Amino acid sequence: MVVTIDTVIRGGTVVTANGTYDADVAIDGEKIHAVGERDSFPDADDVVDATGRLVLPGIVDPHVHVDDPFSADSYETASRAAAVGGTTTLIGFAFQRWAGEMGVIDGDDTLPEAIDAAKERGEDALIDFSLHGAITADDPAVLDDLDDVVADGVTSIKMFSTYDHGLQNGFMQRVLERLAELDAVAAVHTEDDSVCQMLTERFREAGRGDPEDYPQSRPDYAEAMAAEDAVRMATEAGAKYYGVHTSCRKSAEVLAAFRDDGSMVRTETCTHYTTLDDTVYEEVGNQAMIAPPIRTPDDIEAMFEHLSEATIDVVSTDHCGYTLESKTVENWWDSTFGANALQTSLPVFHDEAINERGFSYPFLVRAMCTRPAETFGLSGKGTLDPGTDADIVVFDPEESYTITADDNESVADFSIYEGREVTGRVKRTYVRGELVADDGDVVGDPGHGAFLERDIPDWSP
Numbered sequence: 001m002v003v004t005i006d007t008v009i010r011g012g013t014v015v016t017a018n019g020t021y022d023a024d025v026a027i028d029g030e031k032i033h034a035v036g037e038r039d040s041f042p043d044a045d046d047v048v049d050a051t052g053r054l055v056l057p058g059i060v061d062p063h064v065h066v067d068d069p070f071s072a073d074s075y076e077t078a079s080r081a082a083a084v085g086g087t088t089t090l091i092g093f094a095f096q097r098w099a100g101e102m103g104v105i106d107g108d109d110t111l112p113e114a115i116d117a118a119k120e121r122g123e124d125a126l127i128d129f130s131l132h133g134a135i136t137a138d139d140p141a142v143l144d145d146l147d148d149v150v151a152d153g154v155t156s157i158k159m160f161s162t163y164d165h166g167l168q169n170g171f172m173q174r175v176l177e178r179l180a181e182l183d184a185v186a187a188v189h190t191e192d193d194s195v196c197q198m199l200t201e202r203f204r205e206a207g208r209g210d211p212e213d214y215p216q217s218r219p220d221y222a223e224a225m226a227a228e229d230a231v232r233m234a235t236e237a238g239a240k241y242y243g244v245h246t247s248c249r250k251s252a253e254v255l256a257a258f259r260d261d262g263s264m265v266r267t268e269t270c271t272h273y274t275t276l277d278d279t280v281y282e283e284v285g286n287q288a289m290i291a292p293p294i295r296t297p298d299d300i301e302a303m304f305e306h307l308s309e310a311t312i313d314v315v316s317t318d319h320c321g322y323t324l325e326s327k328t329v330e331n332w333w334d335s336t337f338g339a340n341a342l343q344t345s346l347p348v349f350h351d352e353a354i355n356e357r358g359f360s361y362p363f364l365v366r367a368m369c370t371r372p373a374e375t376f377g378l379s380g381k382g383t384l385d386p387g388t389d390a391d392i393v394v395f396d397p398e399e400s401y402t403i404t405a406d407d408n409e410s411v412a413d414f415s416i417y418e419g420r421e422v423t424g425r426v427k428r429t430y431v432r433g434e435l436v437a438d439d440g441d442v443v444g445d446p447g448h449g450a451f452l453e454r455d456i457p458d459w460s461p
């Protein structure tokens with residue numbers, strides 16, 4: 001019998017994947033104790049007034065680069081940004097041996113060693129985190145490691161069709177077959193490498209390097225070609241397939257066509273593919289150099305069409321903690337790929353989807369909380385059900401503010417959303433019952449975040 005509980009968030013509007021209703025939320029310890037009428041709860045030590053505010057599950061972001069070859073953020077700095085932005089769980093990456101020259105991870109870590117190292121780097125996280133294993137070389141030794149990797153709660157494997165660390169289709173097929181046996185998830189970055197290389201070389205040789213050239217060097221059809229290869233191989237192998245950072249209509253259509261009953265294919269897009277078009281390259285140049293590139297207005301329309309038809313499931317960030325210095329290069333083509341977004345994804349997507357386009361709050365919760373948690377076997381996350389983790393965002397849907405990198409908690413000192421005015425602001429973020437951010441200030445402690453071993457996800461329709 002509970003005599004008193006820790007916290008009641010009262011007077012707010014609760015949003016779940018299924019609906020919106022007025023209710024109070026009781027937190028005890030790390031869990032949601034109850035959702036309902038405050039009068040029916042035990043007395044609380046702390047009562048938080050959420051009148052006029054929304055109470056959402058914390059954002060679950062399944063595509064975040066932290067302290068890896070694509071990000072200078074530590075788990076502490078990235079999770080500070082996440083906390084302020086309303087993200088309570090992130091999935092980062094553990095990169096197997098690094099076969100290329102782009103990055104900072106040299107040496108010969110096996111995948112299990114890379115996972116152990118990433119877990120250790122995560123000890124300073126303020127929010128909960130999990131890991132995707134990333135396979136970066138066509139070396140069959142990794143096939144024998146996958147059993148243990150999956151058993152240890154790393155139930156998804158990232159692969160690339162491009163870059164120096166991309167895999168040949170034949171080897172990717174072998175990984176997919178192994179993942180099918182283990183029932184784990186294949187998450188693939190798809191751009192046809194040789195097409196992108198040829199076009200990039202062509203632009204370079206022509207002395208081109210205007211921001212506008214960048215999207216043309218990695219075109220939508222190259223993304224769709226590689227997506228079709230990968231999803232087709234996964235389907236033949238019987239593996240669960242997750243289409244990473246889908247940016248364009250052509251690619252979304254390929255993935256939708258392979259969905260059948262929806263049980264073996266899931267699709268992700270990112271905040272920037274739903275909120276920015278390619279004019280951003282004129283405005284902020286290579287700050288927005290992201291792969292795949294930011295596309296046309298019609299591609300944004302396609303992202304929302306597929307999200308509303310549930311043929312795109314997840315909105316993630318693909319957050320990369322890069323500094324302006326790493327974007328400052330003599331030759332535009334040599335700059336780093338990626339941009340930070342952990343702190344801004346919820347307010348920016350909220351403003352676009354809800355305020356501009358009239359989508360519902362449950363739509364937002366499905367795309368940013370529930371579907372990501374279900375897709376990656378994070379039971380107890382992405383929901384406000386009693387008994388689950390008390391990962392909660394108190395959100396003011398009326399407050400307007402202007403996004404500026406001056407507020408960044410990430411080491412990244414720019415924002416591709418600089419100057420964008422949004423309506424809707426994160427007021428409080430709780431991770432397992434602990435307040436980690438309060439009105440834009442980080443109040444959580446490094447180390448509060450825990451590594452989450454994930455289940456084999458159930459993708460049955």
Ligand SMILES: [Zn+2]
Pocket residue numbers: 063065318
């Ligand atoms: Zn990424």
